[in-house]
Amino acid sequence: xxxxxxxxxxxxxxxxxxxxxxxxxxxxxxxxxxxxxxxxxxxxxxxxxxxxxxxxxxxxxxxxxxxxxxxxxxxxxxxxxxxxxxxxxxxxxxxxxxxxxxxxxxxxxxxxxxxxxxxxxxxxxxxxxxxxxxxxxxxxxxxxxxxxxxxxxxxxxxxxxxxxxxxxxxxxxxxxxxxxxxxxxxxxxxxxxxxxxxxxxxxxxxxxxxxxxxxxxxxxxxxxxxxxxxxxxxxxxxxxxxxxxxxxxxxxxxxxxxxxxxx
Numbered sequence: 073x074x075x076x077x078x079x080x081x082x083x084x085x086x087x088x089x090x091x092x093x094x095x096x097x098x099x100x101x102x103x104x105x106x107x108x109x110x111x112x113x114x115x116x117x118x119x120x121x122x123x124x125x126x127x128x129x130x131x132x133x134x135x136x137x138x139x140x141x142x143x144x145x146x147x148x149x150x151x152x153x154x155x156x157x158x159x160x161x162x163x164x165x166x167x168x169x170x171x172x173x174x175x176x177x178x179x180x181x182x183x184x185x186x187x188x189x190x191x192x193x194x195x196x197x198x199x200x201x202x203x204x205x206x207x208x209x210x211x212x213x214x215x216x217x218x219x220x221x222x223x224x225x226x227x228x229x230x231x232x233x234x235x236x237x238x239x240x241x242x243x244x245x246x247x248x249x250x251x252x253x254x255x256x257x258x259x260x261x262x263x264x265x266x267x268x269x270x271x272x273x274x275x276x277x278x279x280x281x282x283x284x285x286x287x288x289x290x291x292x293x294x295x296x297x298x299x300x301x302x303x304x305x306x307x308x309x310x311x312x313x314x315x316x317x318x319x320x321x322x323x324x325x326x327x328x329x330x331x332x333x334x335x
Contacts, residue, residue: 087111087141114186115140121163121179121192127269128198131166136179136190144181144188151176151191170198173226199270200225202263207277211253213284219248219277221263229265229273236260236276255281 089109095102117138124132138144148158157163163177173196180189206220223229223246232241233248237259242248250257258281266272 110141112141112183112185115144115181115183115188117179117181117188117190120190121177123193123195125195125197126168128170128196129167131164131168132194133165134163134177134179134192135161136163136181137161138181138188140181140183140185142183144183147180147182149178149180151178165194168194168196170196170226172196173198195226197226197269200229200265200267200273202229202231202265202273202275204263204275204277209278210280210282212282213255214252217250217253217279219250219261219263219279221246221248221265221275223263223265223273225265225267225269225273227267227269229267232264234262234264236262250279253279253281255283257281 087110089111091107091109092104093107094104115138117136119135119137121134121136124134126132134148136146136148138146146159146161147156148163149156157177163179165172165177172194175194176191177194178189178191180187182188200223202221202223204219204221206218208217211217219233221231221233223231231244231246233243233245234240235242242261248261258279260276260278262274262276264272264274
């Protein structure tokens with residue numbers, strides 16, 4: 073008669089089962105024989121890598137381990153590339169920059185029965201950078217003026233327009249709209265961007281105001297341009313001698329100037 077006993081190794085309770093075969097009869101037991109049955113199974117990721125959030129210039133370490141029999145191999149790759157970056161349970165990344173923001177790294181474990189995968193995303197935080205996209209100057213008094221500022225950064229920056237001379241906030245927005253601008257609003261305006269990472273970023277725009285001329289100034293300028301022509305016309309019309317012409321042309325010019333000023 074034969075008797076068998078099942079033994080499981082505590083540390084490898086899933087991987088191996090040991091069976092003992094013991095022959096016996098009425099005169100006693102024979103020497104036992106043992107046989108080991110090894111169980112193979114697909115890899116299973118026990119600890120998946122988690123997303124990492126780092127400040128620009130710093131590094132991160134990703135961790136991934138798995139169970140399986142035979143013991144699975146590990147390969148780390150970056151999404152979009154088949155280059156193996158590490159074959160251990162950890163992947164060390166150094167000097168991460170804003171261009172690495174959103175990068176996805178894949179941990180793949182594999183044995184001869186199959187494979188399993190897990191991904192982790194890298195979030196890189198970086199300081200803001202402001203750019204003034206519209207700075208139209210000079211502006212004629214009474215016209216509208218629009219200043220536009222854009223800023224990049226992670227997290228997305230907040231933006232404010234500040235008047236440099238008074239340090240007053242003109243707008244908490246990307247766009248600063250100045251309606252019917254006056255001479256008192258001329259000067260430098262600063263676009264300030266901040267997100268709590270690193271240094272704030274500032275770009276400025278200086279607005280020059282062109283004074284709109286009054287009707288009197290416009291007529292006076294018109295007279296200066298027309299005065300020589302009017303003098304010549306007066307000379308031709310009056311048809312006087314050279315001495316007389318000079319006198320009459322002068323009187324005619326004074327008369328026209330008086331008319332313009334009275335307007």
